[in-house]
Amino acid sequence: MIETKDIVKTFGENEVLKGISAEFKPGKNNLIIGGSGSGKTTLLKCIVGLHEPTKGDVFFDGENFTNMHFRERVPIRKEIGMLFQNSALFDSMSVEENIMFPLNLFTDMSKSEKQDRANFCLKRVNLEGKGKLHPSELSGGMKKRVGIARAISMQPKYLFVDEPNSGLDPLTSILIDHLISDLTQEYNTTTVVVTHDMNSVMGIGDHIIFLHDGQKWWEGSNKEITHTDNQQLNEFVFASPFMKAAREKL
Amino acid sequence: MFHSLGRYLLLLRLSFRKPEKFSVYWAEVMREMVSEGIGSLGIIVIISLFIGAVATIQTAFQLVSDFIPKTVVGGITRDSTILEFSPTICALVLAGRIGSSIASQIGTMRVTEQIDALEIMGVNAPGFLIAPKIISGITMIPVLVVVSVILGLSGGYLACAASKEVSTADYLSGLTDGFNPLIVTVCAVKSIVFGFLINSICAYQGFYTAGGALEVGQAATRGVVYSCIMILFADLVISRVLL
DSSP: OEEEEEEEEEETTEEEEEEEEEEEOTTSEEEEEEOTTSSHHHHHHHHHTSSOOSEEEEEETTEESTTOOHHHHHHHHTTEEEEOTTOOOOTTSOHHHHHHHHHHHHOOOOHHHHHHHHHHHHHHTTOTTOTTSOGGGSOHHHHHHHHHHHHHTTOOSEEEEEOTTTTOOHHHHHHHHHHHHHHHHHHTOEEEEEOOOHHHHHHHOSEEEEEETTEEEEEEOHHHHTTOOOHHHHHHHTOSHHHHHHHHHO | OHHHHHHHHHHHHHHTSOOSOHHHHHHHHHHHHIIIIIHHHHHHHHHHHHHHHHHHHHHHHHHOSTTSOTHHHHHHHHHHIIIIIIIIIHHHHHIIIIIHHHHHHHHHHHHTTHHHHHHHHTOOHHHHHTHHHHHHHHHHHHHHHHHHHHHHHHHHHHHHHHSSSSOHHHHHHHHHTTOOTHHHHHHHHHHHHHHHHHHHHHHHHHHTOOSSHHHHHHHHHHHHHHHHHHHHHHHHHHHHHHO
């Protein structure tokens, strides 16, 4: 389980996060949603340690991650898999080298074991036989899937996903959402997804945190979201006429 | 300025932390050596031959008279090539070739979140990205300078062979007359220092890039400009201290 306690993050005079406390449970798709500039990605970066919170703490299974030094964080980091918004694949490496990269650094697996693991991960994301390609030869959706394959190569306990659907067509978006959801169930990972895609929210949102103006405004599940009377959340979720019509039918 | 200097020194300290796995870092060092060494060989060959030839022709033009032995041309070409032309001009050219590549490569990795991906995995990103480049720089640039010295002196020989003013025998005799081994030491020190400066300054500029493509380009430009200035400054300090 991941827990954040009263996270505050400021950049100069600008207070982006204003004391966010939340719990992210294993085996569930924990979604952080909110409008642009609400602090979603900043919160995610504070949790994984890419930003240091100005105030507050992050706990991974009870261990205070915020207070740890770089070396102390390494064992927890080895249990983290992350898919970035732009996939962040290493351009100089092939697809399978990308997937094997953490295995090369942190395991004593033989070359054939690493190759088998890379093939398994590629098969898991439906990209069998694409291992020799380079990131520049892949489509946006394929890059996302390779990013997921790299993220799961070390069998992570915690999976973080930043805007998995950005720049993807609706069909590929649903495919990626289902993949994330399946992996969460399969490996019982604590999955945290930052998104503003309403299809993801309604499709896989087991536990949703809505951020507005750097504060936690609402918390619940995708089943509860349609019946909320929270004005800010309603304005965000049902911004489009299509969603409004869908809500009325419900 | 002091903020940047402090951040640069801290980045260097992070770069030389104990690696997670030596073999992976070693492979990176080898890859960088090939890229910096073999990749820069062509330009070094071309500029060195021309610099040596031009240095010989211009020295001959200024010094050939009945009162000065013709062997002086070889001696002056040798000293100026070893002391200044090969290490400094090669370093300035390599700052453009290698430096811009390092700054833009690391800068692009920064803006496309590849460095974040390394950090998330628990990899010491400065160590993985910068240390191999610095090690490669301080080993391969001296090798390139040695190649440059040999080719520069060969260029001078070819220039003598092509003109009638100084015979090749006089030139070769001048190369060996009054040779002071100190100039080789100065040349070696310069090339190691320049290799370090090019790689570390450009890597620093790339590592702290923020923004997008425009900022990556600006980081590459800054890296090359600052490297060139620091090369010239270090050149002066080394010459003053060692000669």
